[in-house]
Amino acid sequence: MHSADDPVHRSKNHFHPSTAQASNGYEGDYTVPHTRSAPSQNAFFSPQSAFYSSSSQQTIPTNQVASSMELLSNNPFLNVGIKAVGDSMKDITGKTVNMLPNEMKKSLSSIKDYFAVDQIYVMKKLSLLLFPFRPRNWSVGYSADGPVPPRVDTNAPDYYIPLMSVMTYVLVAGLVLGTQNRFTPEQLGMHASSALVWNIIEIGLLCLTFYILNIQSKLRTLDLIAYCGYKYVGMIAALSSYLATHSLFVYRCSLLYVSISLSYFLIKCLRLKILPDTSGSHTYNANGNARRVYLLLAIVLIQPLFIWYLTRHLIVT
Amino acid sequence: MVFTLYSLIEAALLGVNAVAILNEQRFLSKLTGGGGGQQGYPGATGYVDDMQNAGGVKQQLLTLIRSVRTVMRIPLIAFNIIAIIFLILFG
Numbered sequence: 001m002h003s004a005d006d007p008v009h010r011s012k013n014h015f016h017p018s019t020a021q022a023s024n025g026y027e028g029d030y031t032v033p034h035t036r037s038a039p040s041q042n043a044f045f046s047p048q049s050a051f052y053s054s055s056s057q058q059t060i061p062t063n064q065v066a067s068s069m070e071l072l073s074n075n076p077f078l079n080v081g082i083k084a085v086g087d088s089m090k091d092i093t094g095k096t097v098n099m100l101p102n103e104m105k106k107s108l109s110s111i112k113d114y115f116a117v118d119q120i121y122v123m124k125k126l127s128l129l130l131f132p133f134r135p136r137n138w139s140v141g142y143s144a145d146g147p148v149p150p151r152v153d154t155n156a157p158d159y160y161i162p163l164m165s166v167m168t169y170v171l172v173a174g175l176v177l178g179t180q181n182r183f184t185p186e187q188l189g190m191h192a193s194s195a196l197v198w199n200i201i202e203i204g205l206l207c208l209t210f211y212i213l214n215i216q217s218k219l220r221t222l223d224l225i226a227y228c229g230y231k232y233v234g235m236i237a238a239l240s241s242y243l244a245t246h247s248l249f250v251y252r253c254s255l256l257y258v259s260i261s262l263s264y265f266l267i268k269c270l271r272l273k274i275l276p277d278t279s280g281s282h283t284y285n286a287n288g289n290a291r292r293v294y295l296l297l298a299i300v301l302i303q304p305l306f307i308w309y310l311t312r313h314l315i316v317t
Numbered sequence: 318m319v320f321t322l323y324s325l326i327e328a329a330l331l332g333v334n335a336v337a338i339l340n341e342q343r344f345l346s347k348l349t350g351g352g353g354g355q356q357g358y359p360g361a362t363g364y365v366d367d368m369q370n371a372g373g374v375k376q377q378l379l380t381l382i383r384s385v386r387t388v389m390r391i392p393l394i395a396f397n398i399i400a401i402i403f404l405i406l407f408g
Contacts, residue, residue: 194320201325212377 107222114159114226116149124154125161129233130258132265139272147222155269162229166195169232172239176314179243195232198306202228206299213291219273227266231303234258235311242315251315259304266300274299330400336385337393 097105141153150158170192177183203225210217238258242251274296276289 190321193322197320197322197325212374212381214373214377 110147111159111222113147113149114157114222116151117158117160118151121150121154121158122161125150125158126233129230129265130237130261132261132268138268147220157223157226157269159226159229162226162232165232165236166192166199166229169195169235169239172236172243173314176239176243179246180316195310198310199225199228202302202306209295209298213295215274215288215292215295217274217292219270223273227269227299228303230265231262231307234262235307238307239311239314242311248315255304255308255311259307262303262307263300266303267296270296270299327400330396333385333389333393334397336382337389339382339386 097108138155140155141148148156150156150160170188173191174183174188177187203221206224206228207221235258238251238254241254245251275292
């Protein structure tokens with residue numbers, strides 16, 4: 001009877017902080033410190049432990065899972081090792097972040113604001129990217145110390161959608177290649193790295209153009225990165241329409257539609273930021289104004305080009 | 318289409334090398350025709366409003382080239398040595 005109770009007894013001791021049994025069959029030769037995992041697990045596991053104590057039949061398979069996890073998390077050598085690595089990593093990153101100039105430090109901390117999204121924002125933004133043609137107000141709220149978090153203002157750019165859509169694009173590209181029997185696992189890595197490289201090239205060229213044409217605009221570099229990431233949503237839409245129907249005509253139609261809607265979206269979003277506002281001083285000359293219009297057009301036109309170029313090799317006629 | 322990160326680094330290194338070996342006398346002063354002679358015009362070009370004339374493009378480009386050369390002269394030596402060693406070892 002004692003041996004039947006023993007698994008129950010041992011599982012209870014895993015979750016209770018009070019006793020630390022040295023001669024526990026699951027943990028071998030070393031004693032188990034329970035104080036670390038105590039506070040959170042106690043409240044969480046106490047109803048379960050009560051449940052386990054009532055029926056000893058179900059404890060055995062779960063005990064084995066619990067025992068391996070316990071082995072991993074209660075090994076004192078692993079604890080020390082993990083803590084040491086964590087501390088040194090925090091040390092290194094802290095030192096390198098402090099070495100950066102002040103503006104970059106502010107940018108780094110403001111990146112957090114770009115990830116502050118919620119579901120309503122994501123749904124609204126995605127539907128806006130695919131159908132921006134309804135009349136609405138496109139202006140972004142102004143915040144003096146950094147970007148407006150997207151939770152507050154629907155028109156603000158974010159980093160969550162571009163990041164997720166890049167990853168989804170890589171996966172969908174793998175899927176398309178798989179249906180054509182052209183898939184190898186290296187293709188995933190190649191697609192990811194080429195998407196990254198094309199993004200870097202595009203952002204670099206745009207920043208260079210902003211600098212050379214001497215255009216002072218309210219558009220921050222981080223905002224530009226976000227706006228250039230929205231084209232991957234369109235790519236996914238075009239690719240999935242191709243995947244569903246396998247017809248070239250549908251692919252071309254969806255490409256056209258996605259290009260038009262993305263261009264419309266970007267023009268509406270960037271128009272307020274790049275073009276000079278009419279309420280300001282009227283002393284700018286026509287050349288600077290024309291340059292801004294050309295730059296805006298260039299930004300808007302290279303997006304469909306990229307969409308076409310990055311999906312073209314996946315289509316088989 | 319196959320664009321790895323390594324090819325980007327390689328292209329960037331070659332591009333910066335190309336900018337660094339431009340000859341100041343023969344090429345750059347001829348290009349400015351006097352516009353680059355105003356070196357005592359420090360960062361002001363970046364902060365004046367759009368009353369800059371269209372020649373500001375040339376001036377901005379030349380400022381960019383000159384600053385890249387000044388900054389990257391020494392680190393470029395190091396990067397080139399690293400790239401040479403890398404290519405010798407790994408082909």
